[in-house]
Amino acid sequence: MLEKEFWKNKSLDAFTHEEWEALCDGCGLCCLIKIMDEGGEEVFYTDVVCRYHDSQECRCTVYGERTKLVPTCLVVTPDIADSVEWIPETCAYRLLAEGKPLPAWHPLVAGSTELMHSRGNSVKGRVISEVRIPESRLEEHIIFIWNEA
Numbered sequence: 001m002l003e004k005e006f007w008k009n010k011s012l013d014a015f016t017h018e019e020w021e022a023l024c025d026g027c028g029l030c031c032l033i034k035i036m037d038e039g040g041e042e043v044f045y046t047d048v049v050c051r052y053h054d055s056q057e058c059r060c061t062v063y064g065e066r067t068k069l070v071p072t073c074l075v076v077t078p079d080i081a082d083s084v085e086w087i088p089e090t091c092a093y094r095l096l097a098e099g100k101p102l103p104a105w106h107p108l109v110a111g112s113t114e115l116m117h118s119r120g121n122s123v124k125g126r127v128i129s130e131v132r133i134p135e136s137r138l139e140e141h142i143i144f145i146w147n148e149a
């Protein structure tokens, strides 16, 4: 059972496993296929999503074994939330790491995922599975560039 507004006034490493999992809004933005330059200074986000993402339901279909099946799957930890700069700006873990509040559309605040999806804060229904896009055409699907500078 989660306490009301448990995410407030708590450091990232003080969350229980259950609380940490509940913080994930399920937006799927971290499941987008990214192209990284060699130095890691630029990260190109595409509208192509991991083969295991169900974009209609907006969920990972292999959550329990995701790291085994997808070695590049981003499992956010307190350290990663605090140090990896190209994590999606709206990611709940990143927001908390930056000392920001959860937005009104976050399912924990809004009470459901409806607002998040209707506002376009998730990938629901807006992405193409990587099984349909050959790697050679990935660059045509770039939608956003994160630049370190």
Ligand code: SF4
Binding pocket: 023, 024, 025, 026, 027, 028, 029, 030, 031, 076, 088, 090, 091, 092, 093
């Ligand atoms: S971007 Fe963050 S909040 Fe969204 S699904 Fe990924 S880990 Fe969860």
Ligand code: SF4
Binding pocket: 030, 031, 032, 050, 051, 052, 053, 054, 059, 060, 061, 062, 063, 066, 067, 070, 073, 074
């Ligand atoms: S394995 Fe699941 S959580 Fe990991 S990138 Fe793919 S869909 Fe997302």
